[in-house]
Amino acid sequence: MPKHTPGEEVLMDYAAGSLPEPLSLVVATHLALSPESRAAVADYEAIGGALLETIEPVDVADDALAAVMARLERPGEEPIEVSAQPVREHNDGLPRPLADYLAGDLDSLPWRTVMRGLEEADVETGDNRFKTRLMRIAPGTAMPRHSHAGTEVTLVLKGAFSDEDGHYGRGDVQVADEGLDHRPVAEEGEPCICLVVTDAPVRLTGPVGRWLNPFIRY
Ligand code: ZN
Numbered sequence: 001m002p003k004h005t006p007g008e009e010v011l012m013d014y015a016a017g018s019l020p021e022p023l024s025l026v027v028a029t030h031l032a033l034s035p036e037s038r039a040a041v042a043d044y045e046a047i048g049g050a051l052l053e054t055i056e057p058v059d060v061a062d063d064a065l066a067a068v069m070a071r072l073e074r075p076g077e078e079p080i081e082v083s084a085q086p087v088r089e090h091n092d093g094l095p096r097p098l099a100d101y102l103a104g105d106l107d108s109l110p111w112r113t114v115m116r117g118l119e120e121a122d123v124e125t126g127d128n129r130f131k132t133r134l135m136r137i138a139p140g141t142a143m144p145r146h147s148h149a150g151t152e153v154t155l156v157l158k159g160a161f162s163d164e165d166g167h168y169g170r171g172d173v174q175v176a177d178e179g180l181d182h183r184p185v186a187e188e189g190e191p192c193i194c195l196v197v198t199d200a201p202v203r204l205t206g207p208v209g210r211w212l213n214p215f216i217r218y
Helices: 008-015 021-033 035-055 064-074 207-215
Strands: 112-115 118-122 129-137 146-148 154-160 161-163 166-168 173-174 192-198 202-204
Touching: 008 021, 008 035, 021 154, 021 192, 161 192
Parallel strands: none
Antiparallel strands: 112 118, 118 129, 129 192, 146 202, 154 173, 154 192, 161 166
């Protein structure tokens, strides 16, 4: 089970439907892999629905209303998982929310080589304020050390990576911002495949990285 979630605030924003599309895609995909986060979001949705009901009659989403009703009917029971879609997997073991955004199988995507051991493929969303892409990192490959001008949200889909912050495996989300200067290294074994959303270019900070900076596409 994933250990790193996007954080309470992001999950609440997701439940409220206020996340931009690329981040919503990251969270929806994370939810497919994390029963814990699904339960949290179900709670937020139920609370949100109940609050709306006390203010004025509104059209509450069917499932949120069902969750409130379920709790009213069965007090003391564990929260019902409203958003608890079973993990429906597409080709390649990718969770459905993400698979629906891709034109085909992982291998058929237009991967481009960024550096030895690192490939990227763009993911089209309706929001161009963010760069949304898949990264495929060969086992054991170290990324160039870098910091972040904005926010970088990474969801691990396959394999794993480690950096100064910890170990990230399937379903884990890392939210990196200005405060994190890191050098992610893909674990040995299978390639590490991540969904990465950034709102600004990363800044390479290692000795070689500083020289590479002008060539990094954002
Ligand atoms: Zn980073």
